[in-house]
Amino acid sequence: MIKSWKNSVYIAGIALFGVIVASGSTAMADVDVDINAEITSTMVETLGNDMDFGSIELSPTGNTIVTIAAAGGIAPAVADNGSVVTPGTFGSGLVTVASAIDLTIGIAVTDTVNLSGAGADIPFTGGIANSTPTGLSHTGGDTSNIHVGGIITIPGGQTPGVYSATITVVLTYT
Amino acid sequence: MLDCLNIRLQLAMLLTFLLFTSPSILAGEVSQVTPVSIGTLDLHPAGDTIIIAAENGPASPLSTRSLVTGGGSGLITLTSTVVEHVDITYPESAILSKGAHTITVIDISSHSEYNATGVDLPGGGVSVEVSIGGKIVLPRDVVYGSYSGTMSIQLNFS
Secondary structure: OHHHHHHHHHHHHOOOOOOEEEOOOOEEEEEEEEEEEEEEOOOEEEEEEOOOOOEEEOOOOOOEEEEEOOOOOOOOOEEOOOOEEEOOOOOOEEEEEEOOOOEEEEEEEOOOEEEEEOOOOEEEEOOOOOOOOOOEEEOOOOEEEEEEOEEEEEOOOOOOOOEEOOOOEEEEEO | OHHHHHHHHHHHHHHHHHHHOOOEEEOOEEEEEEOEEEEEEEOOOOOEEEEEOOOOOOOOOEEOOOEEEOOEOEEEEEEOOOOEEEEEEOOOEEEEEEOOEEEEEEOOHHHOOOOOOOEEEOOOOOEEEEEEOEEEEEOOOOOOEEEEEEEEEEEEEO
16 A cells, blocks of 8 residues: 555656646747858869079070960960070969869959069060960869960060069959 | 555645646647758858758758758757647847857748748647758858857747
């Protein structure tokens, strides 16, 4: 008898889930829901190599124009006026873009700049016209190449030596 | 013997109280909660908008131009022993944090189930699932990493 009463006590003592309300009324409860997000990017922009016009043996008379025509891809330096180019390791410059997603790449290259060195400055021009055109279509998973070229105009009798400058390639994405 | 009698009398009083008060009804309960997950996002460099459109049920995150892996709508499971109606009030937005950096989930109500109508529980212990979604607009300069947060959903049982 005593044992059966004790069992009844245990049943009455069990906690009740939910909300107990009187009939005909309402009850409110708040439930917390977590939210999470992992944001990453697989895009990598890399300078493959600088632009190098190489070693130029100038013709003794007149100006020499050396062109790296890279709008269609990798290109060497080519001189006119009988001047001779001994190529460097590279001709056109190279920037690469790798990404797992599809992109359209806007390309803005420095169009003009002066190379400075042993003698008077040597003008560089035609950076935009001689580089990969803007609006390059990139397929996710691939690596896209952006080739950079231009033209230097060397006056006759230019002082021999090393001349250099820095150009900027700005990439935008849509 | 006297002790036994006292115990029995106390139990009788307890049972009487339960029988003669106004009838109490157990409201529904939340038996399961699953987080909302945007998944792992390879974000387009110009930024993007990610939507989990769960207004009609479970949904995966969708983006216009980024790559989304995994993720899915959140879920709460409601159960009741009796027939009742539940009105659901979603927050307008929720903030996710990564240290000092934050992003915001918006349009939670419009991308989650039963936001306007509420949901009817059939009783008898039968469960009803409610899917939860939202939208997140990520700018191009968002700081990469793991973001997390919590939103509070109000349930009104009647």
